Amino acid sequence: xxxxxxxxxxxxxxxxxxxxxxxxxxxxxxxxxxxxxxxxxxxxxxxxxxxxxxxxxxxxxxxxxxxxxxxxxxxxxxxxxxxxxxxxxxxxxxxxxxxxxxxxxxxxxxxxxxxxxxxxxxxxxxxxxxxxxxxxxxxxxxxxxxxxxxx
Numbered sequence: 001x002x003x004x005x006x007x008x009x010x011x012x013x014x015x016x017x018x019x020x021x022x023x024x025x026x027x028x029x030x031x032x033x034x035x036x037x038x039x040x041x042x043x044x045x046x047x048x049x050x051x052x053x054x055x056x057x058x059x060x061x062x063x064x065x066x067x068x069x070x071x072x073x074x075x076x077x078x079x080x081x082x083x084x085x086x087x088x089x090x091x092x093x094x095x096x097x098x099x100x101x102x103x104x105x106x107x108x109x110x111x112x113x114x115x116x117x118x119x120x121x122x123x124x125x126x127x128x129x130x131x132x133x134x135x136x137x138x139x140x141x142x143x144x145x146x147x148x149x150x151x
Contacts, residue, residue: 027063028054045076049101056100065092080105081138105138122149 031051034042043051050066069090073079079087080101087098112134122128128147136143 045079046070048076049079052100052104053097056096062092062097065090065097068092077137081140109134109138 031043031047034047035051046063046066046069049069050062053062053066069079069087070076072090073082082101084098084102087093087101088095115134122131128149132145136145
């Protein structure tokens with residue numbers, strides 16, 4: 001008798017799967033999982049932006065903002081290297097979200113520079129191209145470089 005589910009009222013509804021489609025935390029955890037288990041192509045550009053923005057705004061859906069940033073600026077690189085004031089003025093953005101994007105650029109530059117510093121002196125054309133790419137990739141205006149190479 002004690003095992004009868006109707007003994008103390010209506011039977012409880014069977015447990016159902018949570019509606020992951022409407023659950024932002026489910027979406028976020030799936031994105032994180034794809035990032036951690038995948039390769040460089042595991043996430044699309046707007047998803048990379050979305051994950052970065054989620055760090056600054058943990059309780060708001062940042063997918064629409066990420067998509068409009070990509071639409072406005074044209075690429076992941078263009079969003080990340082955009083002027084911070086322009087980013088902060090974009091709808092759905094602010095100082096904290098702009099900073100969340102800019103810190104990635106800072107970290108990438110330091111990582112790339114460290115790699116170049118640890119490399120031997122420029123000994124091939126490819127090394128020279130790699131160095132110049134790292135050094136000038138973030139620039140939004142043309143810059144002339146004069147290199148004096150002995151060889």
